[in-house]
Amino acid sequence: xxxxxxxxxxxxxxxxxxxxxxxxxxxxxxxxxxxxxxxxxxxxxxxxxxxxxxxxxxxxxxxxxxxxxxxxxxxxxxxxxxxxxxxxxxxxxxxxxxxxxxxxxxxxxxxxx
Amino acid sequence: xxxxxxxxxxxxxxxxxxxxxxxxxxxxxxxxxxxxxxxxxxxxxxxxxxxxxxxxxxxxxxxxxxxxxxxxxxxxxxxxxxxxxxxxxxxxxxxxxxxxxxxxxxxx
Numbered sequence: 516x517x518x519x520x521x522x523x524x525x526x527x528x529x530x531x532x533x534x535x536x537x538x539x540x541x542x543x544x545x546x547x548x549x550x551x552x553x554x555x556x557x558x559x560x561x562x563x564x565x566x567x568x569x570x571x572x573x574x575x576x577x578x579x580x581x582x583x584x585x586x587x588x589x590x591x592x593x594x595x596x597x598x599x600x601x602x603x604x605x606x607x608x609x610x611x612x613x614x615x616x617x618x619x620x621x622x623x624x625x626x627x628x
Numbered sequence: 629x630x631x632x633x634x635x636x637x638x639x640x641x642x643x644x645x646x647x648x649x650x651x652x653x654x655x656x657x658x659x660x661x662x663x664x665x666x667x668x669x670x671x672x673x674x675x676x677x678x679x680x681x682x683x684x685x686x687x688x689x690x691x692x693x694x695x696x697x698x699x700x701x702x703x704x705x706x707x708x709x710x711x712x713x714x715x716x717x718x719x720x721x722x723x724x725x726x727x728x729x730x731x732x733x734x735x736x
Binding site: 546549556557558559560564565570571605613614616617618619620621622 | 677680713714723724727728
């Protein structure tokens, strides 16, 4: 399996809902990432987990809560989101070697109503 | 601080013409540089990285530390090259920073 798999593909949620995004990879990669991408904009880094520990949090609001239950799984828990949080949420992973690239999933298209 | 600048938001060329997508970076150490491509309705995928010095789909990119540039070039553009191209930099940590991207359109 050489892919990063994200579920669901689409999600519509109200501002009072609680939902979770899921990301899975079975390539043995040790770093996993969450990015947010608005339309016609580059991906913006949110969180990085390295060896299942949170290593980077780019000052993301607490309504986004990441979780890395094991080396293959990465979740993003969502609560009390705002309409401006609507975006494509991308998960990525990479092995630890120098200059190793990120492998991206297809993303979850999130709409907050 | 890490910064990537792609000065051209849009680039349009005719099929068979040479194409160069510019990328300049700012980083005080030794950077790891990448080009990613996003075709319509497809996932973001790696095109090139500076360490490999290979040609992928006819594209090449050379790291010029003196000019802090990592421009992407192809001698003869094809219609299927039309896509969004992002230059990205990682500098000494797990953080990968993207430029704003250049939308390339290759006209028939």
